[in-house]
Amino acid sequence: MRTLSLIMIAIASIILPAAPASAQLKVQVVGEEYVPMRIAIPDFGAQGPGAAEIARDLGEVLRADLSSSTAFSLINKASFIERNLDIALPPTFGDWSVAGIEAQALVVGKVIVTQASSTTSLTVQFRLYDVYGQSQLIASELTVPTPLDWRRLAHKVADEVYSRLTGDTGYFDSRIAFVSKTPGEEGFRGRLAIMDQDGANAEFLLSGFSAVMNPRFSPTRQMILYGAYVPHPVYPQATLLRTYLYDISNGRQEILAENPGSMEYSARFSPDGNSIAFSRVVNGNADIYIMDLARGSSSERRLTRDSAVDTSPSFSPDGKKIVFESDRGAGQQLYIMNENGEPMTCPSGAREAACRITFEDGARFGDPVWSPRGDWIAFSVQRRGQFAIGVIEPSGRGFRILTDGYQDESPSWSPNGRVIVFQRTASKGAGPKLYSVDLTARNTRRVPTPRDATNPTWGPLLK
Amino acid sequence: MRSISMTALAATMALAVSACASNPPPEPAPAPTETAVVAPPRVTPPPSPPAVPTPPPRTGPAAGSKADFAAKVTDRVYFDYDQYNLDDDDRRALNAQVAWLKQYPTTRVEVQGHADERGTKDYNIALGARRAESVASYLKAQGIAADRIGTISFGKDKPLDMGHDEAAWARNRNSYTNIIVEAVS
Numbered sequence: 001m002r003t004l005s006l007i008m009i010a011i012a013s014i015i016l017p018a019a020p021a022s023a024q025l026k027v028q029v030v031g032e033e034y035v036p037m038r039i040a041i042p043d044f045g046a047q048g049p050g051a052a053e054i055a056r057d058l059g060e061v062l063r064a065d066l067s068s069s070t071a072f073s074l075i076n077k078a079s080f081i082e083r084n085l086d087i088a089l090p091p092t093f094g095d096w097s098v099a100g101i102e103a104q105a106l107v108v109g110k111v112i113v114t115q116a117s118s119t120t121s122l123t124v125q126f127r128l129y130d131v132y133g134q135s136q137l138i139a140s141e142l143t144v145p146t147p148l149d150w151r152r153l154a155h156k157v158a159d160e161v162y163s164r165l166t167g168d169t170g171y172f173d174s175r176i177a178f179v180s181k182t183p184g185e186e187g188f189r190g191r192l193a194i195m196d197q198d199g200a201n202a203e204f205l206l207s208g209f210s211a212v213m214n215p216r217f218s219p220t221r222q223m224i225l226y227g228a229y230v231p232h233p234v235y236p237q238a239t240l241l242r243t244y245l246y247d248i249s250n251g252r253q254e255i256l257a258e259n260p261g262s263m264e265y266s267a268r269f270s271p272d273g274n275s276i277a278f279s280r281v282v283n284g285n286a287d288i289y290i291m292d293l294a295r296g297s298s299s300e301r302r303l304t305r306d307s308a309v310d311t312s313p314s315f316s317p318d319g320k321k322i323v324f325e326s327d328r329g330a331g332q333q334l335y336i337m338n339e340n341g342e343p344m345t346c347p348s349g350a351r352e353a354a355c356r357i358t359f360e361d362g363a364r365f366g367d368p369v370w371s372p373r374g375d376w377i378a379f380s381v382q383r384r385g386q387f388a389i390g391v392i393e394p395s396g397r398g399f400r401i402l403t404d405g406y407q408d409e410s411p412s413w414s415p416n417g418r419v420i421v422f423q424r425t426a427s428k429g430a431g432p433k434l435y436s437v438d439l440t441a442r443n444t445r446r447v448p449t450p451r452d453a454t455n456p457t458w459g460p461l462l463k
Numbered sequence: 464m465r466s467i468s469m470t471a472l473a474a475t476m477a478l479a480v481s482a483c484a485s486n487p488p489p490e491p492a493p494a495p496t497e498t499a500v501v502a503p504p505r506v507t508p509p510p511s512p513p514a515v516p517t518p519p520p521r522t523g524p525a526a527g528s529k530a531d532f533a534a535k536v537t538d539r540v541y542f543d544y545d546q547y548n549l550d551d552d553d554r555r556a557l558n559a560q561v562a563w564l565k566q567y568p569t570t571r572v573e574v575q576g577h578a579d580e581r582g583t584k585d586y587n588i589a590l591g592a593r594r595a596e597s598v599a600s601y602l603k604a605q606g607i608a609a610d611r612i613g614t615i616s617f618g619k620d621k622p623l624d625m626g627h628d629e630a631a632w633a634r635n636r637n638s639y640t641n642i643i644v645e646a647v648s
Contacts, residue, residue, distance in 0.1 A: 186621055187619065213584065213620075214585075229617075232573075238571075238641070239615045240615070241588070241615060241616070261613075263615065263616065265585070281588075281616070284600075311585040311588075311589050312585045325583070364582065364586075367584075382583075410584070428627040455584075
């Protein structure tokens with residue numbers, strides 16, 4: 001369940017009797033695809049200085065969030081019959097179910113700006129109604145200490161509505177970190193940046209580092225792992241590749257696993273955020289290691305021991321398995337191994353150090369990322385001269401291509417495992433941009449960034 | 464780690480909120496001054512073309528300098544697609560590097576591995592590392608002390624040629640021997 005934060009207060013005051021559980025309004029699912037629910041969101045009411053403008057903008061962000069998912073179909077405001085709804089009163093349900101509108105769900109809300117002696121806070125109250133069931137599904141109130149945070153309120157309302165109607169957790173009140181690229185710069189240059197999931201509020205995170213790669217969000221906290229090319233401390237003309245841990249909340253960062261003569265990169269958090277898996281190159285050979293963050297390098301364990309390239313590790317949601325990329329067999333393929341280093345019994349019946357899960361002829365797989373729900377592994381695949389994003393079940397079944405750009409790579413899951421954000425180079429020589437796609441391959445959308453962008457990583461829901 | 468203390472949690476949220484509240488312009492400013500705890504590192508500028516000092520009359524690059532190395536030997540060897548083995552041409556070029564390095568025993572090198580843009584970022588870093596290691600191992604086998612040689616891989620992210628065709632890719636699959644300590648004269 002959602003954890004309430006100190007700055008947000010949610011109350012559920014039931015005005016109307018809830019519909020019986022058997023008749024609860026829910027977005028229908030066919031296969032894995034949502035059947036979009038028709039939802040009406042009239043502009044919210046407003047009370048207090050500046051509230052009208054915030055109400056209008058908040059409504060736009062709320063509608064944009066819900067329509068960016070595949071679960072909802074937003075009804076055109078121009079068609080609405082009932083206007084100026086009062087949040088304190090039930091709506092006229094017949095006005096919303098009438099032919100031409102046919103809303104299944106209705107959101108009514110009010111924005112309140114409260115000025116105390118020296119502070120101004122922002123509150124949103126809203127109700128979610130089942131139009132045909134003529135019942136109220138949510139009555140909630142959320143407050144932030146400053147009206148500047150109005151976008152977060154919009155995302156939190158969207159998350160509550162999405163969660164109530166799909167039964168899944170939301171993902172709108174979350175952030176995406178990425179590497180910001182200045183067009184024309186060399187490929188290894190780039191700065192760590194972060195933005196809201198919808199592209200708003202983009203900003204840089206680190207001032208000094210100019211050659212950052214592969215940022216990876218903690219699934220539990222506002223912390224990011226990233227790789228960076230940095231000067232050698234003794235021979236400044238030489239370059240090292242190191243992995244860092246960055247705490248967004250206090251700006252603190254630390255270097256992980258600093259070994260002379262090795263490179264560390266491609267680090268990812270375990271699902272509890274307490275450990276990392278990463279690649280280390282020693283004498284030209286890349287292998288996978290894991291390390292407990294609190295205990296440091298003394299807790300390192302080496303998981304692969306062969307001359308093949310073993311890289312891009314990603315944990316399963318239970319933390320017990322790791323999917324990775326290796327060329328130990330035929331070209332670059334995806335494999336799964338045990339986190340504890342024990343051999344596995346593969347579908348072939350053989351006991352192996354790791355089980356291969358991709359088999360398509362002539363295709364080269366990379367960037368595997370295990371969904372936080374556990375049901376899918378996203379990857380990039382190079383086939384027929386193009387890079388696409390796809391998904392496959394951990395069993396190796398269900399191989400499916402989701403995107404068809406010229407070069408799509410570096411996928412990252414939304415915190416609920418429903419949407420994938422990735423990096424797209426649309427044509428030869430084009431600048432890389434960020435896109436998102438639903439796991440059913442529908443709804444490929446551009447995620448706006450101020451400049452070119454690579455290596456998106458989707459963070460957890462904010463608290 | 465799940466049980467973060469309430470104060471830490473509150474501080475985190477307060478900071479997260481104030482970050483949201485800062486309402487920055489859409490184009491991030493390029494040089495904020497705060498937050499770097501580690502001394503801001505500067506990344507080595509691209510190694511070529513080498514900086515040639517203003518030439519005094521009738522002399523070339525200073526003996527034992529990076530420019531001297533670039534003028535006298537082939538500083539880059541090339542690889543086939545997804546390969547990291549050395550052929551006879553590569554070994555001839557590396558033998559010249561070895562001779563130069565033996566002539567200037569106080570110099571140090573960083574062997575940089577590079578890959579073309581086909582393949583994932585992570586795989587190409589590993590592939591570039593294999594190429595750098597091929598060259599570094601050869602230099603060591605020819606008698607250059609291991610502590611004079613370092614390796615780094617830039618994968619596909621520091622291409623010599625910005626093109627996107629076979630010719631560019633062939634140029635971008637290379638290992639570059641970068642002089643990081645010149646001989647002092």
